[in-house]
Amino acid sequence: MDDKLVRYTLRVDRQLFRKFRYIAGFQGRSANKEIEQFLKRCVIKFEAEHGPIQLPAEDDE
Numbered sequence: 002m003d004d005k006l007v008r009y010t011l012r013v014d015r016q017l018f019r020k021f022r023y024i025a026g027f028q029g030r031s032a033n034k035e036i037e038q039f040l041k042r043c044v045i046k047f048e049a050e051h052g053p054i055q056l057p058a059e060d061d062e
Contacts, residue, residue, distance in 0.1 A: 011036075 013021075018032070025035035048054060 021035065022032045025032045028035060028038075030038065044054070
């Protein structure tokens with residue numbers, strides 16, 4: 002697995018996830034890729050409103 006990828010378990014309401022998978026399919030993406038796109042849009046919006054997020058070096062986490 003790529004060292005830059007993170008595995009994260011998400012617990013979510015079944016009906017909500019089924020609807021999300023429908024949306025992902027409509028967009029031509031897997032649910033995982035749709036979540037990734039959603040997260041990217043969320044970060045872009047946050048940084049547009051609050052400025053760039055400065056992260057500590059990974060060794061500091």
